Amino acid sequence: MSEAKKIVILQSLVVVLSVWLVNQLADRYRVQIDLTEEKRYTISDATKSLLKSLDEDVYFEVFLAGELPSNFERFQKSIGEMLDQFVIESNNRIQYKFTDPSQATNMQARNQYYQSLIDKGIQPTNLNYKNADGDKMEKLIFPGALASQGMGEVPANLLKGNSAAGPEGILNQSIEGLEYELASSIAQLVDGGTKKIAYITGHGSPDSLDIAGFRSVVLSKFDLFNVSLNGRNELTGYDAVVIGKPTKPFTEKEKYLVDQYLMRGGNLIYFIDALSVNMDSAAGEGTVAIPYETNLTDQLFKYGVRVNQNYVLDVNSGQFPVVAGNMGNQPQIQMIPWPFFPVLTNFSKHPSVRNLDAILGRFISEIDTVKAEGITKIPLINTSPYTKVLGPPVRVAFNDLRDELRPEKFTDGPKTVGYLLEGKFTSLYANRLVPPGFDKASFIDKGQKGKVIVIGDGDIIRNDLDPETEEPLGLGVEPFTKTTYANEEFVLNILDYMVDESGLIETRSREVKIRPLDRVKVQQERTKWQLINLIAPVVLILLIGGIKWYLRKSKYVKQ
Secondary structure, three states, X not given: OOHHHHHHHHHHHHXXXXXXXXXXXXXXXXXXXXXXXOOOOOOOHHHHHHHHOOOOOEEEEEOOOOOOOHHHHHHHHHHHHHHHHHHHHOOOOEEEEEXXXXXXXXXXXXXXXXXXXXXXOOOOEEEEEEOOOOOEEEEXXXXXXXXXXXXXXXEEEOOOOOHHHHHHHHHHHHHHOHHHHHHHHHHHHHHOOOOEEEEEOOOOOOOHHHHHHHHHHHHOOOEEEEEOOOOOOOOOOOOEEEEEOOOOOOOHHHHHHHHHHHHOOOEEEEEOOOEEOOHHHOOOOOEEEEEOOOOOHHXXXXXXXXXXXXXXXXXXXXXXXXXXXXXXXXXXXEEEEEEEEEEEOEEOOOOOOOOOOOEEOOOOOOEEEOOOOOEEEEEEEEOOOOEEEEOOOEEXXXXXXXXXXXXXXXXXXXXXXXXXXXXXXXXXXXXXXXXXXXXXXXXXXXXXXXXEEEEOOHHHHOOOEOOOOOOEOOOOEOOOOOOEOOHHHHHHHHHHHHHOOOOHHHHHHOOOOOOOOOHHHHHHOHHHHHHHHHHHHHHHHHHHHHHHHHHHHHHHHHO
């Protein structure tokens, strides 16, 4: 064997061994560099910390496979990429697979499998699209995943977004929320829902069937306790406290307990109705809404907000049934747009409400901010720009709204109906006598850092009853049209934000930019680029061949 052949064989062997070694190192030590502007492939420190803390494997089964339109293929790819990141950061503690739920042997087995997924909390979506041949297709898909560890299972619904953004916008918002949805399912699986939420009873707040939906959704992730303030000496041991739609006054002692809970770094959520209205009296000339006397106005004012005694009417609204006439002895029911029931879709960029779908409000009031030193005030929920504010005395009458709603009559602009307050709050009882029965020595006048959320609608946490069965409906389900709003998700999101100590909720701030092609420019320059793509490779190959031929010819001429 000649020396030249030995060198060629040796060089080939070195190349093969180098490639094998690089592959082994790449498989053992995965390294990637995220060059995207929005850091699309970089997960947050909170998620990394969660993944590195896993001491047992977590399995994800993603129910999104099979034939899908191109936009859902992009969604599927994004889920896989995010889970690949989880695999890397968890040192292979995360395992996953994609499953097509429609691949059952027969229709009965497929329907049983579908129902089992629904029972586990994976929500289906009916998908209409055109296949590659241009045929119209309809398919029931389950764009979610089931996380499991040992005997525990937690569902993660991954298709979430604001319906006002349209189909492509919802998909993009869902991609933005993938890290949070997947990571929070792991956190819930590992943590076991140990956070404690207190719901303050009494004061006319709804209970029993009226908050069955609220209780169900909170218990899906947290421990929930009914707490009476009557006879207590302190309010401690809870990660968040919810005060929902009180209609009767709080005593000074009860307000003091709530105040001192906040001063110790607690988290308060108020769902407040400023006015009371009897809908049974809204026919004909209508009725007048009267203020609720809850004795909470001074407390909220001290913390930095005021819930106004008004109603905000919105063109973007739900519906309400009214009697339009009679046929024989049977009343004829007609659904009319009811601007007193605003459909809220205008949310801030705060992670607790970002990309949230529409939530349904009922008789909602505007919230103003007032001076509170050291407190950051963040608007969470706004109405649409097409509003009308009714100040006191507020008259509510069906007759006023039988005509078609016209935006030109709703000119008061967007109004804020939900605020987040953060900082070190000053006690309502600073420079005042504490209520009788409490020790002044234990009084805190300037608190630790805490959080307060105030929503100008107490009905957001109240569910309706089914008109036919009298059974409680889910939170955010409209009883007559059965439209489902995102009230459940809103409640879970704000509770997550209030009790989250890891910073995981901040991952909902992730932004993935869509960079669509200019459709007009594509149409105008289509032929040019087709020719370039067709001819350029051929010309390039001929050019390289010509250069090699010329160099070889020059070499032989010199010899």
